[in-house]
Amino acid sequence: xxxxxxxxxxxxxxxxxxxxxxxxxxxxxxxxxxxxxxxxxxxxxxxxxxxxxxxxxxxxxxxxxxxxxxxxxxxxxxxxxxxxxxxxxxxxxxxxxxxxxxxxxxxxxxxx
Amino acid sequence: xxxxxxxxxxxxxxxxxxxxxxxxxxxxxxxxxxxxxxxxxxxxxxxxxxxxxxxxxxxxxxxxxxxxxxxxxxxxxxxxxxxxxxxxxxxxxxxxxxxxxxxxxxxxxx
Numbered sequence: 001x002x003x004x005x006x007x008x009x010x011x012x013x014x015x016x017x018x019x020x021x022x023x024x025x026x027x028x029x030x031x032x033x034x035x036x037x038x039x040x041x042x043x044x045x046x047x048x049x050x051x052x053x054x055x056x057x058x059x060x061x062x063x064x065x066x067x068x069x070x071x072x073x074x075x076x077x078x079x080x081x082x083x084x085x086x087x088x089x090x091x092x093x094x095x096x097x098x099x100x101x102x103x104x105x106x107x108x109x110x111x112x
Numbered sequence: 113x114x115x116x117x118x119x120x121x122x123x124x125x126x127x128x129x130x131x132x133x134x135x136x137x138x139x140x141x142x143x144x145x146x147x148x149x150x151x152x153x154x155x156x157x158x159x160x161x162x163x164x165x166x167x168x169x170x171x172x173x174x175x176x177x178x179x180x181x182x183x184x185x186x187x188x189x190x191x192x193x194x195x196x197x198x199x200x201x202x203x204x205x206x207x208x209x210x211x212x213x214x215x216x217x218x219x220x221x222x
Contacts, residue, residue: 031208042118042200042214045157050208058209069202090155094207100146101210 003027006091006104013111014082021076021107023091032074033101034058034066036087043090047072056059081111115139118201118213127222131188135201137215138182144202145177146210147186150198159199160186191220 004025013019023032034046035058045058047066055066063085065077078085088108092101118135123130129194142162148156160175162168168175174187184203188195198215 035212040120040214042116043202043212045209045211056208059211094132098208100158100161102158103148106153107154 001005004091004093004102006089006103006107008107011107011109014107015111016080019078019081019109021078021089021091021109023074023076023104025072025074025091025093025102027069027093027095027102029093029095029102030071031096032068033092033094034064034074034076035090035092036060036085037090037106038053038087044078046089078109083111085109086111115121115211116201116203116213119216120214122217122219124221125191126217127191127193127220129191129220131191131195131218131220133188133199133201133218134185135142135184135203136182137184137203137211138205139205139211140182141205142182144204144207144210144212145175145184145201146176147173147175148200148202149195150215151198152158152197156200157179191218196220 007022033048035043049055049068091104145162147160150156165177165179172189176185200215201213202210204210
C-alpha cells in the first residue's frame with residue numbers, strides 16, 4: 001500500500017529493554033522525521049533525516065538512536081527504555097521544503 | 113518559555129459558526145507555518161502550509177500569518193460536526209525542524 005506506515009501500532013515493554021519502532025514510506029520522500037506526542041507538550045521532534053545516511057538531532061534526542069540506510073525506512077530505537085519514554089510516537093515524511101509533512105498513524109508505546 | 117503557545121481549549125461552537133484558532137510564538141526567525149488537524153487516536157493531517165506573512169485560503173479554511181505580532185490564525189467558515197478535532201499549529205525557521213503547539217480541541221455541536 002502506498003503511504004507511510006508505522007509498526008507496531010501498540011507496544012508494551014519493560015524498563016531497560018531495547019525497543020525499535022519502524023517507519024516505512026513508499027513515496028521516496030527525502031525527508032523523514034520522528035516526533036513524540038505527550039499531553040501538554042504537543043509534538044516534539046526527536047530526530048530527522050534529510051536523505052539516506054544523513055540524520056540530525058531534534059529537540060528531545062536523548063535516549064534514542066536512528067538510522068537510515070535506505071530512503072524508505074527510518075527506524076527509531078530506544079536503547080534502554082525508561083518510563084518517561086511512554087508516549088505516542090509519530091513518523092512523518094516530506095518531499096522537500098515546499099511541502100508539509102505527512103504523518104503515519106502512530107505507535108503507542110508504554111514502558112512499565 | 114515554549115517556542116509556540118496555543119490555547120488548549122476546548123472550544124465549543126454551534127454548527128455553522130466561524131471558528132478562530134490562534135498561536136503565538138517567540139522566535140522572529142520562523143518563516144514556515146503549518147496547521148494540522150488530528151482526530152482522536154489518529155496521526156495529524158496537513159490542512160494549510162504557508163510561507164512568510166499573509167493569508168492563504170483553501171475552501172472553508174483560511175490561514176493568516178502576522179509576523180510583526182508573531183501571531184498566526186486559522187479560520188474555519190461554516191463549521192461542521194466533522195471539523196471536531198484537535199488543531200495543531202507548527203512553525204519553523206527552515207523546513208527541517210518544526211515546533212508544534214500543544215493543540216486546541218474543537219467541538220462543533222450539531
